[in-house]
Amino acid sequence: MKRAFDRYILKEIASPFAIGLSIYTFTLLINQILILSKTLIAKGATAGTIFKMFLYLLPDFLSFTIPMATLMGVLAGMSRLSSDSEIIALRTMGVRNRQLLRPVLWFSLGTWLVSSWLIMFVAPEANYRFNKLYTGVALAQTISGIKPGVFYQGLPFYSLYFPDQQRNGDWRNVFLYSMKMPEEDTLVLARTGRFLYKQGQKDNHLVLNDGVVHSYKKNDPGKYSLTFFERKTETVSNSVTFRQSRRSMQLVFPELVRRMRAQPGDVLLSQEFHKKFALPFACLALGFLGMSLGISTRKGGKTSGFVISLGIIFIYYVLMTAGRNLIVKRIVSPFWGSWAPTLFLVALGIWLYRFSSLEKAIHWDRLFSFHPPWLQSPRPRDRKDAAVAARARRSRLNPVKILDRYVLRRMLLIFSLVFSSLLLVFYLVNILEQIDNLIENGVPFIYVLKYNVYVTPEIATIILPIAILTAVLLTFSLMSKNNEVVAVQVSGISLPRLALPALFLGLFLSLAVFFIQENVLPEANRRSASVLDVIYNRKSAVDVEFARNWVLGRDNRVYFYDFYEKHRKRFVHFNIIDLDGEFRLHRRLTALSATWQGERSLLLRDGFSREFRDQLPGAIRPFKKMRLDIAENRKFFTEKVRFTGAMNSSELRDYIRYLEEKRSDPLRYRAQLYNNYAFPFSSLVMVFIAIPFSFLMGNRGALFGIGIAVGVSMIYWGALGIFSALGTTGVLSPLPAAFAPLVLFTLASVYLFFRIKT
Numbered sequence: 001m002k003r004a005f006d007r008y009i010l011k012e013i014a015s016p017f018a019i020g021l022s023i024y025t026f027t028l029l030i031n032q033i034l035i036l037s038k039t040l041i042a043k044g045a046t047a048g049t050i051f052k053m054f055l056y057l058l059p060d061f062l063s064f065t066i067p068m069a070t071l072m073g074v075l076a077g078m079s080r081l082s083s084d085s086e087i088i089a090l091r092t093m094g095v096r097n098r099q100l101l102r103p104v105l106w107f108s109l110g111t112w113l114v115s116s117w118l119i120m121f122v123a124p125e126a127n128y129r130f131n132k133l134y135t136g137v138a139l140a141q142t143i144s145g146i147k148p149g150v151f152y153q154g155l156p157f158y159s160l161y162f163p164d165q166q167r168n169g170d171w172r173n174v175f176l177y178s179m180k181m182p183e184e185d186t187l188v189l190a191r192t193g194r195f196l197y198k199q200g201q202k203d204n205h206l207v208l209n210d211g212v213v214h215s216y217k218k219n220d221p222g223k224y225s226l227t228f229f230e231r232k233t234e235t236v237s238n239s240v241t242f243r244q245s246r247r248s249m250q251l252v253f254p255e256l257v258r259r260m261r262a263q264p265g266d267v268l269l270s271q272e273f274h275k276k277f278a279l280p281f282a283c284l285a286l287g288f289l290g291m292s293l294g295i296s297t298r299k300g301g302k303t304s305g306f307v308i309s310l311g312i313i314f315i316y317y318v319l320m321t322a323g324r325n326l327i328v329k330r331i332v333s334p335f336w337g338s339w340a341p342t343l344f345l346v347a348l349g350i351w352l353y354r355f356s357s358l359e360k361a362i363h364w365d366r367l368f369s370f371h372p373p374w375l376q377s378p379r380p381r382d383r384k385d386a387a388v389a390a391r392a393r394r395s396r397l398n399p400v401k402i403l404d405r406y407v408l409r410r411m412l413l414i415f416s417l418v419f420s421s422l423l424l425v426f427y428l429v430n431i432l433e434q435i436d437n438l439i440e441n442g443v444p445f446i447y448v449l450k451y452n453v454y455v456t457p458e459i460a461t462i463i464l465p466i467a468i469l470t471a472v473l474l475t476f477s478l479m480s481k482n483n484e485v486v487a488v489q490v491s492g493i494s495l496p497r498l499a500l501p502a503l504f505l506g507l508f509l510s511l512a513v514f515f516i517q518e519n520v521l522p523e524a525n526r527r528s529a530s531v532l533d534v535i536y537n538r539k540s541a542v543d544v545e546f547a548r549n550w551v552l553g554r555d556n557r558v559y560f561y562d563f564y565e566k567h568r569k570r571f572v573h574f575n576i577i578d579l580d581g582e583f584r585l586h587r588r589l590t591a592l593s594a595t596w597q598g599e600r601s602l603l604l605r606d607g608f609s610r611e612f613r614d615q616l617p618g619a620i621r622p623f624k625k626m627r628l629d630i631a632e633n634r635k636f637f638t639e640k641v642r643f644t645g646a647m648n649s650s651e652l653r654d655y656i657r658y659l660e661e662k663r664s665d666p667l668r669y670r671a672q673l674y675n676n677y678a679f680p681f682s683s684l685v686m687v688f689i690a691i692p693f694s695f696l697m698g699n700r701g702a703l704f705g706i707g708i709a710v711g712v713s714m715i716y717w718g719a720l721g722i723f724s725a726l727g728t729t730g731v732l733s734p735l736p737a738a739f740a741p742l743v744l745f746t747l748a749s750v751y752l753f754f755r756i757k758t
Contacts, residue, residue, distance in 0.1 A: 162174045192208070221620060267328065317431070
């Protein structure tokens with residue numbers, strides 16, 4: 001009897017635990033799916049490497065999400081038993097709280113052991129390997145980043161350009177300017193060239209063939225050096241190095257203990273030590289709390305358990321974050337800073353356990369219900385008039401309109417619940433991701449709150465498709481479970497007509513996302529990036545004066561300079577290199593400064609010019625002042641531009657035209673533009689895919705619908721990230737790459753819809 005009872009309780013807990021674990025883990029992964037897929041594919045990483053990196057991320061995420069899912073599983077399971085009066089039935093049979101506690105503690109003990117194993121041994125090693133693998137991919141300066149017709153400045157101390165590429169991949173007519181020796185001006189021109197990279201090597205190499213090196217001392221330009229070569233190898237140092245020493249969070253437990261003995265006063269090591277025990281122990285504390293809270297809940301079932309668990313988890317992790325901050329500031333000891341949030345949960349669980357032992361109930365429906373004045377029940381003397389008015393309103397509505405209002409009202413209720421829950425989880429994720437940077441750079445906690453405010457529009461555009469998908473799935477699946485769909489069909493209303501309110505809601509949300517994307521998101525992204533600059537203690541790169549210090553003009557004329565002074569309309573250290581039709585040096589012109597004298601005229605000061613004939617230098621011609629008319633105008637050189645996240649579609653189109661005029665590669669900006677057009681339709685496509693799924697699920701229940709929503713969302717976001725990366729890197733054309741996920745999911749929804757048995 002005891003075993004059957006324990007199995008029944010464990011079964012009720014296991015289902016919402018699995019759903020919660022997938023929801024929380026997916027929420028943590030969703031940003032990584034988009035960011036890493038773009039970054040890694042752009043750097044030429046293989047599918048196996050990308051899969052490995054996601055596997056390395058999972059243990060660290062699971063060590064955080066298992067305690068969260070434990071609370072949701074226990075709370076949702078016990079809330080379901082309580083709301084269906086099964087707890088009352090069990091108590092009439094003599095089953096008390098301590099008997100309910102036994103299977104809950106066994107379940108929590110299992111999650112505690114798994115979480116302890118992850119956080120002590122698996123997650124630190126996986127975190128270290130992730131950083132090592134990611135750094136290795138970043139170090140691989142692949143040819144995919146070096147493209148013909150574009151000045152490439154990603155190589156340390158070099159500017160590289162070549163107009164064309166041979167079939168075997170070799171570059172044709174290579175222009176390489178070296179800044180390795182600051183006191184020298186060195187230019188290499190070669191017929192062909194190639195980039196060499198070998199995994200594991202410290203340096204990369206540029207191999208150039210059949211060329212000449214032009215060089216002179218900057219303080220003595222009269223002495224000129226020419227070096228002809230058949231083959232020349234330039235060593236290019238890697239700009240990023242992997243940090244070999246492990247951080248405290250990357251230490252497995254035995255190594256952490258050894259490090260603590262060697263550095264007994266290190267606060268971060270002590271904090272990490274206590275964290276490895278306190279965080280897994282939260283599984284037991286949250287399981288005990290979830291049981292005590294769940295059996296006191298009378299209404300709401302598993303859905304209320306899901307919502308309540310989110311609030312408790314948010315409070316717990318905020319307390320944990322505050323504790324870490326206090327530890328670093330040495331206000332509290334590592335023990336109390338790490339264990340205080342968990343002990344708080346234990347104390348709260350004990351109080352609620354005693355509360356539930358007295359067979360008292362918590363009415364969460366009263367807490368969550370909100371009745372504005374215009375929705376409150378009328379006073380007795382007004383009820384008759386209100387009833388007459390209600391009958392008049394109903395008489396003006398036909399049954400189909402009443403059905404539309406009913407479906408839309410239920411859908412909006414579930415949508416608002418899911419949207420607010422996901423928004424809360426995202427806020428929590430942002431706090432957890434940024435807390436280490438706050439501590440390391442000594443930044444006040446208020447900045448992460450500011451970041452959450454400014455990043456809310458971007459988060460909203462991400463979770464709106466997920467929320468509407470879940471809302472449509474749950475609305476129609478619950479209607480199917482209650483046989484309401486059958487009643488609607490019997491009355492002569494078809495399934496497409498029943499789903500019409502969902503389609504209108506999806507279209508409305510798509511338009512809302514487009515409005516946010518075009519009018520709100522650019523400024524919000526600019527401000528969130530500014531806050532991140534403070535958090536990461538880095539130089540701002542949001543709004544910069546776009547001064548391309550390497551520009552290719554007409555007739556193989558190359559302009560380069562150190563920087564541009566906007567207010568004085570002046571270039572500093574201005575240079576011109578003219579190449580002839582055979583890509584050989586024809587003329588060099590150098591000036592200390594160059595000031596605009598109109599739209600197409602420059603006044604050069606303190607410089608010199610030199611002509612070349614058959615690659616041999618002529619005499620140097622110094623000048624104090626020289627007026628130079630050029631074919632390009634002022635806008636060709638300087639342009640105010642923001643990063644792509646702070647541009648709307650109109651600004652992106654203008655910037656693409658600007659890049660095309662300067663023969664610069666606009667591929668990634670064009671991909672971003674088409675993504676701006678395609679992404680808002682995600683909400684509508686999610687409605688398309690949710691409609692057949694909801695009718696095919698039958699009476700499986702709400703949590704099954706949430707699980708389906710999570711699975712579909714993961715597949716969709718994965719496809720979105722992959723196709724976006726393929727469009728950005730040029731593997732696919734940007735237009736089909738942007739719309740491919742929408743088309744594929746729409747076709748899948750049509751196929752599923754025709755499989756519905758009516």
